[in-house]
Amino acid sequence: MNKPETRIQKKNQSAILAAGLKVFSQYGFHGSTLDKIADEAGxxxxxMLYYFSSKDAIYKALLARLLESWLEPVTHIDPAGDPVEELVNYAKLKLTMSQHYPNESRLFANEIIQGAPQIGDVLRGELRTVIDQLAHVIDGWVSAGRIQPVDPYHLVFSIWSMTQHYADFDVQVRAILGDRDPMAGAEMHIENMLRRMLTPEP
Amino acid sequence: MNKPETRIQKKNQSAILAAGLKVFSQYGFHGSTLDKIADEAGxxxxxMLYYFSSKDAIYKALLARLLESWLEPVTHIDPAGDPVEELVNYAKLKLTMSQHYPNESRLFANEIIQGAPQIGDVLRGELRTVIDQLAHVIDGWVSAGRIQPVDPYHLVFSIWSMTQHYADFDVQVRAILGDRDPMAGAEMHIENMLRRMLTPEP
DNA sequence: TTTATATTTGACCAGTTGGTCAAAGTGAGG
DNA sequence: CCTCACTTTGACCAACTGGTCAAATATAAA
Structure with a gap:
């Protein structure tokens, strides 16, 4: 089925995807040009069009790759683990991703803000399924009194929003913090927030 | 200095700004065309170019108007009021703005994600000043033991991110919640989160 | 070396876009 | 009704954009 990829194909395809990520995440789909991406890819x-048939194809390939790494960590939350630690760890992982892969986060944000024209169906399908399952786990924790009462969906939204904020709104964060490093305080704050929110009262 | 505006000028300028807001917030600056905006404005x-000299001029006018309504509520936080209530009310106001003016929020988000090419200086100037003052007030509340210890800057970031999330990522929120109304649960969740975070322990 | 295949390129094109301009139309005060 | 400033428009343009194509070049296997 899959034709064997040559060395050159591998190199060029990944160069194009890297360039596409950089350009698309900064200028959005419409603001990006094939010339800019090609130039960035060398x-x-x-x-470039020999490897990806169109601008759209590059964009879609990036989103597909991104969605995988986006959904995967959610499934690692262990229903049998300590609830607060599981959720705090998930938030910390998301924050680390914002720190190390801000362009991926911005690419995703751009797509969503503009109405998710490419991945709307994935959101309403796979993503919803995964989050429904997670919500069920969290509800179980609440019922067992292992965390304070909380709406699981909005809890997830708040984890996503607080962590992705540091990637998507990086310019604003840095404008306000000046020289201070955002991530140092961010991790402590978010952990604090979740612990005080979730830890059951004695 | 200011020439008196005619009835027609007023009507057309506000029609153009309304159309620009709608189009820019949905497609981003680059993805928006003058034809689309003109069409939307009728x-x-x-x-249209008789009233605004360029695409850029419309965009800048929108951002200027937006920044005002963005900064103003922060200055309404009363250092003499009850700390938790003041912050919860601010968050509720931001959430209401996300609900009623989602396009403004998305326009702002688009601008920031792309590196704030137009309003970077305002962020590093006015915005930073205002937030520095707010941070000072919050620090005072912490010192007085009226709220639990918290990093004031990251607290503000978390309020912004959690509330704006419901406007900027509306499509994702609705994809996950399906028919359920986002805002009902959102307000309660955010209020909960802030109260548990901030209310001093007895 | 030969050969078949994979890769690269310069020239090109049609559609779109932001913006211009001269000319025509409109409205309110005299 | 007249006038003069304000408003509106159709025709137009140069720059840019996504994408094509035939020809040239590099590569790897035989």
Missing amino acids: LSKPN | LSKPN
Whole structure:
């Protein structure tokens, strides 16, 4: 089925995806041009189109790769683990991703803000399924009195929003914090927030 | 200095701004076209350019108007009031703004994600000043033991992110919640989160 | 070396976009 | 009714954009 990829194919495809990520995440889909991406990838435009048939194809390939790494960590939350630690760890992982892969986060944010024209169906399908399952786990923890009462869906939203904020709104964060490092305080704050929110009262 | 505006000028300028807001917030600056905006405003393209000299001018006018309504509520936080209530009320106000003016929120988000090319200086100037003052007030509350210890800057970030999330990521929120109304649960969750975070322990 | 295949490129194109301009139309005060 | 400033428009343009294509070049296997 899959034709064997040559060395050159591998190199160029990953160069194009890296360039596409950089450009798309900064300028959005419409603001990005094939010339800019090709230049960033170190290829001529026709040569780039030899590997990806269109601008859309590059964008879709990026989103597909992104969605995988987006959904995967959620499934690692262990229903049998300590609830507060599981959720705090998930939040910390998301924050680390915002720190190390801010362009991925911005690419995703751009897509969602503009109405998710490409991945709307995935959101309403896979994503919803995964989050429904997680919500069920969290509800179980609440029922067992292992965390304070909480709406599981909005809890997830608040974890996503607080962590992704540091990637998507990086410019604003840095404008306000000046020289101070955002991530140091961010991790402590978010952990604090979740612990005080969730830890059952004695 | 200011020439008196005619009835027609008022009507057309506000029509253009309304149309620009709608289009820019959905497609981003680059993805928006003058034709689309003019069409939405019910004017011909040259006629629209008679009132705003360029695409950039419309965008800048929108951002200027937006920044005002963005900064103003922060200054309403009363250092003499009850700390928890003041902060909870601010968060509720931001959430209400996300609910009633989602396009403004998305316009702002688009601008920030793309590196704030137009309003970077305002962020590092006015915004930072205002937030520095707020941070000072919050620090005072912490010192007085009226709220639990908290990093004031990251507290503000978390309020912004959690509330704006419901406007900027509306599509994702609705994809997950399905028919359920987002805002009902959102307000209660955010209020809960802040109260548990801030209310001093007895 | 030969050969078949994979890769790269310059020239090109049609559609779109932001913006211009001269000319025509409109409205309110005299 | 007249006038003069304000408003509106159709025709137009240069720059840019996504994408094509035939020809040239590099590569790997035989």
